[in-house]
Amino acid sequence: MKDIVRGWRHIQQRYNLIGSKCSQCGNVFFPSRVLCPECRRKGKIEDFKFSGEGKIHTFSVIHTPTDEFKTLAPYVVAIIKLEEGAQITSQIVDCDPDMVEIGDDVEMVFRKIKEEGEDGVISYGYKFKLKN
Amino acid sequence: MAGIVGYGVHVPSYRIKVEEIAKVWGDDAKAISRGLVMQEKSVPGPDEDTATISVEAARNALKRAMIDPQKIGAVYVGSESHPYAVKPTATIVAEAVEAAPEMTAADLEFACKAGTAAMQVCMGLVDSGIIEYGLAIGSDTAQGAPGDALEYTASAGGAAYVIGKQNTIADFEGTYSFTSDTPDFYRREGQPYPKHGGRFTGEPAFFKHVLSGAKGIFDKMGTEASDYDHVVFHQPNGKFYIRVAKKLGFTEEQYKTGLLTPMIGNTYSGATPLGLAAVLDIAKPDDRIMAVSYGSGAGSDAFSITVNDRIEDVQDNAPKVSDMITKKSYVDYAVYAKYKGKLRMAWMP
Numbered sequence: 001m002k003d004i005v006r007g008w009r010h011i012q013q014r015y016n017l018i019g020s021k022c023s024q025c026g027n028v029f030f031p032s033r034v035l036c037p038e039c040r041r042k043g044k045i046e047d048f049k050f051s052g053e054g055k056i057h058t059f060s061v062i063h064t065p066t067d068e069f070k071t072l073a074p075y076v077v078a079i080i081k082l083e084e085g086a087q088i089t090s091q092i093v094d095c096d097p098d099m100v101e102i103g104d105d106v107e108m109v110f111r112k113i114k115e116e117g118e119d120g121v122i123s124y125g126y127k128f129k130l131k132n
Numbered sequence: 133m134a135g136i137v138g139y140g141v142h143v144p145s146y147r148i149k150v151e152e153i154a155k156v157w158g159d160d161a162k163a164i165s166r167g168l169v170m171q172e173k174s175v176p177g178p179d180e181d182t183a184t185i186s187v188e189a190a191r192n193a194l195k196r197a198m199i200d201p202q203k204i205g206a207v208y209v210g211s212e213s214h215p216y217a218v219k220p221t222a223t224i225v226a227e228a229v230e231a232a233p234e235m236t237a238a239d240l241e242f243a244c245k246a247g248t249a250a251m252q253v254c255m256g257l258v259d260s261g262i263i264e265y266g267l268a269i270g271s272d273t274a275q276g277a278p279g280d281a282l283e284y285t286a287s288a289g290g291a292a293y294v295i296g297k298q299n300t301i302a303d304f305e306g307t308y309s310f311t312s313d314t315p316d317f318y319r320r321e322g323q324p325y326p327k328h329g330g331r332f333t334g335e336p337a338f339f340k341h342v343l344s345g346a347k348g349i350f351d352k353m354g355t356e357a358s359d360y361d362h363v364v365f366h367q368p369n370g371k372f373y374i375r376v377a378k379k380l381g382f383t384e385e386q387y388k389t390g391l392l393t394p395m396i397g398n399t400y401s402g403a404t405p406l407g408l409a410a411v412l413d414i415a416k417p418d419d420r421i422m423a424v425s426y427g428s429g430a431g432s433d434a435f436s437i438t439v440n441d442r443i444e445d446v447q448d449n450a451p452k453v454s455d456m457i458t459k460k461s462y463v464d465y466a467v468y469a470k471y472k473g474k475l476r477m478a479w480m481p
């Protein structure tokens with residue numbers, strides 16, 4: 001139940017890439033922060049929706065995942081630099097791992113993240129795919 | 133009457149060919165391909181299901197509708213493969229397109245016609261003034277038992293429609309439905325695969341209901357086949373679709389755009405909505421479209437639609453059906469079985 005509640009609290013973040021922005025200095029954060037590390041108490045933090053567009057900063061190919069992700073293997077996990085600034089770690093779906101390169105343009109898609117067994121809750125959220 | 137404000141689609145990018153499935157079961161691939169008028173079908177990725185396909189289609193529909201999603205007053209998802217037996221797919225979609233929380237939502241099920249049923253519900257709510265916009269989705273990740281004839285066709289995909297009165301791109305002229313209790317195809321609770329009545333699925337089921345639906349809308353609108361520029365039917369395979377179109381007097385020119393099953397398989401609740409989307413992708417102002425769905429159990433929903441001037445402003449705002457069809461990669465039967473969860477793995481209880 002604790003996992004369900006934790007997942008549910010992050011639905012806006014996971015479904016719609018809602019992070020935060022400090023309107024004082026313009027820095028954006030994902031996941032969202034309550035305090036701007038630069039402006040500290042002078043910062044003004046508000047919700048911010050990322051466009052879901054970005055570029056691959058770096059990536060690796062996972063060949064031996066844990067059991068629950070075995071049906072996906074081999075798959076690509078990348079650090080993505082979002083257009084607006086923040087960095088995010090995510091799987092790159094529907095691609096041949098040999099075709100992925102640093103600097104590739106990617107966009108957000110909506111996918112199943114994990115299932116808590118056959119009778120548990122299903123978590124959904126963002127992943128990314130190559131844009132072309 | 134209400135109209136279509138925006139539409140969007142999603143078809144998974146993986147494909148399996150009829151030959152690949154036939155090889156596993158020792159069937160004659162050429163005979164099956166010819167008999168069903170089918171070459172290949174879409175396969176959902178291991179992290180795709182009816183909820184994810186619905187969300188992708190809905191987001192594309194909103195790119196064309198260009199409305200504030202908070203103005204959506206109802207979300208209905210029609211499918212026979214909702215991820216949960218209890219817990220709606222529609223709330224996942226509503227949250228993912230930022231339409232929640234001031235709205236109503238529910239999942240619908242009527243074999244392959246739950247998507248068009250969702251469209252009718254939204255039309256009613258819009259026309260009565262209860263809601264400003266409704267989001268109607270038909271989407272499925274259909275399951276055919278290994279070795280069953282349905283395995284050649286059961287595929288995945290979906291389409292979403294924003295229904296409203298303001299800024300429509302196409303307008304409903306009328307709708308007509310024909311429904312009876314016919315057990316041609318069913319799946320009991322807890323069973324992984326559906327059962328079907330073999331030959332029983334043809335004449336008394338698909339053909340009777342689709343023909344009655346089409347004739348009903350002709351009578352209601354005072355139209356005939358030649359009044360329409362395009363026609364779309366439910367398409368369990370290519371053969372049934374072409375036969376019913378010809379029986380009603382439609383030409384290949386009228387029915388070819390909406391026929392997708394030969395390339396992507398039978399997307400069940402997604403089939404008629406996807407065929408209609410393929411027509412809207414290429415439609416011109418003043419084009420007239422007839423669409424007739426079919427759901428086992430059994431019923432047909434027929435629609436008469438006129439396209440208006442705004443269509444050309446939105447066609448390029450989101451991926452088209454043809455984009456989704458051409459963007460593909462093939463999987464063999466082993467990968468297909470893994471992706472579709474047909475294998476029991478070592479770590480499973």
Ligand SMILES: [Zn+2]
Nearest residue numbers: 022025036039
């Ligand atoms: Zn700041």
